[in-house]
Amino acid sequence: MLKSLYHKNKTFTIGILGGGQLAKMLALAAYRLGLNVAIIEKEEQSPAGDMTKFDFPKGWANPEELQNFIKVSDLITLENEFIDPAIIEKIEEQRIVYPNSKTVRLVQDKFIQKTTFKNAGIPVPEFKSIEKYEDVVEFASKYSYPAVIKSRKFGYDGYGNATVFNEEEAKSAIQRFSLNEQRKDIYIESFVDFSKELAVMVVRNQTGEIAVYPCVETIQYRHICHSVIAPAEIDEKLRKKAMEIAISCVESINGVGIFGIELFLTKDKNILVNEIAPRPHNSGHYTIEACFTSQFENCLRAVCGLPLGSTNMITPAAVMINLLGTREGGGTPSSVINLLRHPKVHLHLYNKKSSRIGRKMGHITALGNSQTEAYNRAKSASDALEW
Numbered sequence: 317m318l319k320s321l322y323h324k325n326k327t328f329t330i331g332i333l334g335g336g337q338l339a340k341m342l343a344l345a346a347y348r349l350g351l352n353v354a355i356i357e358k359e360e361q362s363p364a365g366d367m368t369k370f371d372f373p374k375g376w377a378n379p380e381e382l383q384n385f386i387k388v389s390d391l392i393t394l395e396n397e398f399i400d401p402a403i404i405e406k407i408e409e410q411r412i413v414y415p416n417s418k419t420v421r422l423v424q425d426k427f428i429q430k431t432t433f434k435n436a437g438i439p440v441p442e443f444k445s446i447e448k449y450e451d452v453v454e455f456a457s458k459y460s461y462p463a464v465i466k467s468r469k470f471g472y473d474g475y476g477n478a479t480v481f482n483e484e485e486a487k488s489a490i491q492r493f494s495l496n497e498q499r500k501d502i503y504i505e506s507f508v509d510f511s512k513e514l515a516v517m518v519v520r521n522q523t524g525e526i527a528v529y530p531c532v533e534t535i536q537y538r539h540i541c542h543s544v545i546a547p548a549e550i551d552e553k554l555r556k557k558a559m560e561i562a563i564s565c566v567e568s569i570n571g572v573g574i575f576g577i578e579l580f581l582t583k584d585k586n587i588l589v590n591e592i593a594p595r596p597h598n599s600g601h602y603t604i605e606a607c608f609t610s611q612f613e614n615c616l617r618a619v620c621g622l623p624l625g626s627t628n629m630i631t632p633a634a635v636m637i638n639l640l641g642t643r644e645g646g647g648t649p650s651s652v653i654n655l656l657r658h659p660k661v662h663l664h665l666y667n668k669k670s671s672r673i674g675r676k677m678g679h680i681t682a683l684g685n686s687q688t689e690a691y692n693r694a695k696s697a698s699d700a701l702e703w
């Protein structure tokens with residue numbers, strides 16, 4: 317039986333661990349559903365913290381701040397997977413957290429994540445943990461170079477990955493990782509010669525009810541997501557396969573909430589899982605305008621024990637393009653006028669305090685009758701933004 321976690325006759329406050337753009341878009345969906353929002357993040361004026369009087373800018377590492385955040389939150393969710401699961405366990409003594417600490421434990425360490433998927437029979441690239449240099453030699457002799465050495469934790473936008481083509485490069489990558497306290501635990505996986513990268517969003521509630529969004533294509537430049545094409549232009553059979561694999565991933569970690577599953581489509585038409593994110597995901601931003609229910613609303617529905625909304629698209633195609641920082645400096649563009657002259661695009665700016673080269677500062681979504689039409693609309697609008 318679906319148990320709604322809304323209290324009767326009382327405003328319900330959803331606490332979000334993290335205050336970045338994902339929390340901001342979750343908050344926008346929450347307010348529309350009549351929920352209140354509390355944010356904990358270790359900075360003042362975070363994109364989501366700025367939206368609520370329940371803003372706790374000293375972060376969850378501060379026990380008093382965390383307790384104040386817990387006190388005002390009826391239920392807690394997260395916008396990033398980097399929080400220590402031990403802290404989530406502490407919170408769970410007082411409040412329900414979705415996704416829970418067990419799920420985060422299985423996901424946060426990419427080596428444990430891959431092992432969990434492999435044990436569940438889900439296809440992943442070959443991989444091996446690195447305890448000593450000989451592990452790399454053994455792996456390379458079995459699967460050959462190139463290979464990707466990855467930090468087990470705290471990687472994002474490719475920070476924490478090194479593609480290596482030979483022994484020498486592997487050695488120097490390991491040395492670099494070993495100097496970095498946060499990223500010194502590493503593993504190696506085979507380099508996948510993919511034809512496309514795909515992603516599927518899956519939403520699942522406490523009763524195990526599941527809804528799946530269409531399979532999309534994601535395009536990365538320098539390991540950072542540049543654009544998302546919905547739906548992916550691949551065979552119907554492959555789309556279905558990708559969706560089935562994504563569901564298995566979420567079930568294997570008993571996930572409640574929303575999950576982004578990143579996949580590789582290999583040149584011989586196999587699908588391998590790259591990784592899962594236990595939260596709203598960049599590949600699902602297009603759902604705000606292009607689907608009946610956005611990934612953010614469905615995340616809230618799932619964690620609050622409400623019926624899940626339709627994940628169907630309301631348009632034949634949609635394209636999302638990230639607005640990546642092109643300079644160091646303030647987080648606001650110098651002008652959006654030329655961009656907004658494009659009437660058929662949706663602009664999202666995250667209001668980050670500062671911009672860095674490659675940092676996600678906002679995004680644009682365009683709908684269209686075809687992927688090409690939507691792409692051209694989104695591209696010409698994003699080119700018109702002036703930083």
Ligand code: ADP
Nearest residue numbers: 441464471472473474475505506507508536539
């Ligand atoms: P992060 O967690 O930092 O986003 P990922 O491990 O998802 O990092 O990698 C980012 C990008 O790097 C992927 O989207 C893909 O383009 C590339 N990549 C990662 N792992 C592999 C691999 N094993 N083979 C080929 N490319 C990879």
